[in-house]
């Protein structure tokens with residue numbers, strides 16, 4: 001079988017450790033997963049209601065246009081019905097963008113490290129990848145502008161950036177959009193949009209009318225707590241949305257997911273509670289890090305990337321043995337760090353105790 005050459009250098013996505021697997025391995029009753037930036041508070045109660053009451057007739061295909069969900073979101077965001085493109089997670093919208101705009105002979109620009117799916121899908125389309133290193137966790141926008149050439153088709157901005165949590169502020173985004181040639185797609189991936197708590201954060205959607213090359217991505221997987229149902233969407237100019245919709249599979253979001261996302265979106269009270277609890281717990285965690293004299297990246301998300309004096313794998317292994325799953329920075333392209341999702345207060349307190357003990361052990365080893 002002669003598949004595309006590029007697959008020889010790629011491997012399937014390795015998911016983080018599964019809770020059940022770790023429970024069995026360690027013989028623990030309870031595992032706290034703070035590895036994938038999921039919502040520890042779950043999702044709106046209204047979702048369960050509607051899913052049991054309304055989601056039936058699974059023999060019928062879903063509404064490929066996601067009309068009800070489209071209506072609720074387009075009204076709220078004050079954009080045209082047809083400016084939305086839904087996907088099986090924003091992951092799928094990323095893939096669709098790559099399929100529409102990238103091919104052999106073109107190139108695409110992104111930060112490094114950033115969300116890995118931009119590169120993954122771009123490689124499959126045969127595009128060249130131009131990676132511009134972050135500056136202390138922030139996008140180097142000038143560096144990205146400097147590498148644009150005639151073959152550049154898509155630029156990826158991840159704000160807040162995964163895995164660092166840093167945002168692109170309004171003046172920087174404005175200047176960037178002003179300078180980027182208008183025939184290059186600029187994707188602003190805002191998977192953690194709901195968590196941003198900064199006055200200088202841009203209202204990205206307000207730029208779509210001025211910059212028809214801008215695509216803003218949002219998802220139901222993070223603050224909305226629906227990662228298991230897979231819904232995300234892009235907001236963009238009508239012409240761009242039209243092509244993306246041609247490339248989209250006709251029934252790419254399920255009936256169940258559409259129902260759930262619609263209810264979840266209507267319950268903004270839940271989002272408010274999630275965000276305020278998360279920010280409170282993050283502040284406590286950051287105070288703890290300061291006390292421990294551990295450095296960290298500025299985060300406008302529900303996770304913090306913490307710098308360590310040792311490999312991230314060491315703290316990962318230690319916390320795993322205590323029943324906490326986090327992400328080692330080694331796997332994320334930032335050695336000597338860990339990415340920790342902000343969880344519920346009691347879990348965070350307990351994890352902090354373990355980190356304190358861990359740091360004591362390594363300090364002692366150094367002293368010996």
Ligand SMILES: *Cc1c(COP(=O)(O)O)cnc(C)c1O
Pocket residue numbers: 088089090091092115158161162189191218219220221222227230231232
């Ligand atoms: C989690 C995440 C996504 C993917 O979200 P899905 O909608 O679940 O596919 C996209 N971008 C970033 C930066 C993320 O962290």
